[in-house]
Amino acid sequence: QSVLTQPPSVSGAPGQRVTISCTGSSSNIGAGYDVHWYQQLPGTAPKLLIYGNSNRPSGVPDRFSGSKSGTSASLAITGLQAEDEADYYCQSYDSSLSGSGVVFGGGTKLTVL
Amino acid sequence: QITLKESGPTLVKPTQTLTLTCTFSGFSLSTSGVGVGWIRQPPGKALEWLALIYWDDDKRYSPSLKSRLTITKDTSKNQVVLTMTNMDPVDTATYYCAHHDVVKYYFDYWGQGTLVTVSS
Numbered sequence: 001q002s003v004l005t006q007p008p009s010v011s012g013a014p015g016q017r018v019t020i021s022c023t024g025s026s027s028n029i030g031a032g033y034d035v036h037w038y039q040q041l042p043g044t045a046p047k048l049l050i051y052g053n054s055n056r057p058s059g060v061p062d063r064f065s066g067s068k069s070g071t072s073a074s075l076a077i078t079g080l081q082a083e084d085e086a087d088y089y090c091q092s093y094d095s096s097l098s099g100s101g102v103v104f105g106g107g108t109k110l111t112v113l
Numbered sequence: 114q115i116t117l118k119e120s121g122p123t124l125v126k127p128t129q130t131l132t133l134t135c136t137f138s139g140f141s142l143s144t145s146g147v148g149v150g151w152i153r154q155p156p157g158k159a160l161e162w163l164a165l166i167y168w169d170d171d172k173r174y175s176p177s178l179k180s181r182l183t184i185t186k187d188t189s190k191n192q193v194v195l196t197m198t199n200m201d202p203v204d205t206a207t208y209y210c211a212h213h214d215v216v217k218y219y220f221d222y223w224g225q226g227t228l229v230t231v232s233s
């Protein structure tokens with residue numbers, strides 16, 4: 001079970017807007033640690049999509065945006081395109097009594113209908 | 114241009130020790146603030162962080178796997194090596210290495226991954 005919770009799947013028609021949530025706790029997102037998002041196309045390595053909660057690396061379309069509030073974060077994709085069909089993962093840092101380090105969400109499969 | 118590539122055995126037997134090498138270019142692990150991490154992904158499952166090593170030789174491990182992992186670096190060869198002891202079929206996964214920034218704490222460049230199968 002992942003430390004960060006994501007919905008297993010979301011879907012949307014081309015052109016629509018979808019959001020993917022990432023829920024953490026007071027030892028990770030709620031503690032103020034940044035959230036980052038990765039896109040993993042089928043059969044490929046993950047690619048950094050959003051860093052520092054809401055920043056896009058060079059080359060990432062502005063259709064992708066991120067936000068963070070409290071113990072949760074969200075990835076929004078507007079103007080859905082067929083090429084957006086992929087798995088999406090959130091990532092943060094966790095510090096608790098049992099240890100600390102990088103944590104990932106369980107991943108969300110986006111289907112473009 | 115930053116690139117990373119994982120190498121190692123594709124098949125290991127249960128109880129054996131896995132040794133994976135990450136060979137990288139485009140950056141130096143002697144540069145302040147730079148790190149390399151290992152992440153794995155079982156078939157059809159989520160990403161799982163394993164270990165990190167930084168330019169100053171600081172090392173971090175996943176709490177749940179710490180007893181089985183060792184990460185080292187060879188700065189002169191631009192390589193990072195991960196060893197995982199007592200391999201089990203549940204450790205079957207694609208293993209990725211990735212460039213990591215200690216300040217920003219994300220993985221911005223990833224290798225292509227290498228599939229390791231644990232089976233007798």
